[in-house]
Amino acid sequence: MPKGIIRLGDKLTSGGVVMSASSTMIIEGIVAALIGDVVICPLLGHGVNRIVSTTPTWLSDGKQVAFDQAVCACGCKVLSSLPTTYIEG
Template identity: 40%
Template structure:
């Protein structure tokens, strides 16, 4: 199973996901999607550039999962307890 990334989850460069879906809420936190932003202490603010093609929010945006890439080369580190998909 792969965990769904949400606002507040970390990245491999020490940053955090700072934007997410207003329509897909997972345990009180918006799901991160393609184009949502992460902070990066090395490279500033960058978008998520990889998402699932099998999991989308109600607006048709692909949802980011654990390990997906950001524009600066970091990967999102989704917390397993949010939710996951097979």
């Protein structure tokens, strides 16, 4: 099933946001996020943490690109703001 790519500023299921995007890949003018990039979650005890898991596997700069529903260390998921721009995987 196709999944949208996560970019800087995309939202978490908790209302948090992707705070860093370390890829050199730019999608519609905004940098794509990778595994290990920083998110901030507003839920009590979650705070600043990282994107830790995603599918499918697709690399940029030797790191895995984050896709819609990527999981953060706090357990929340990241939602792609580009549901029609995706990599089939």
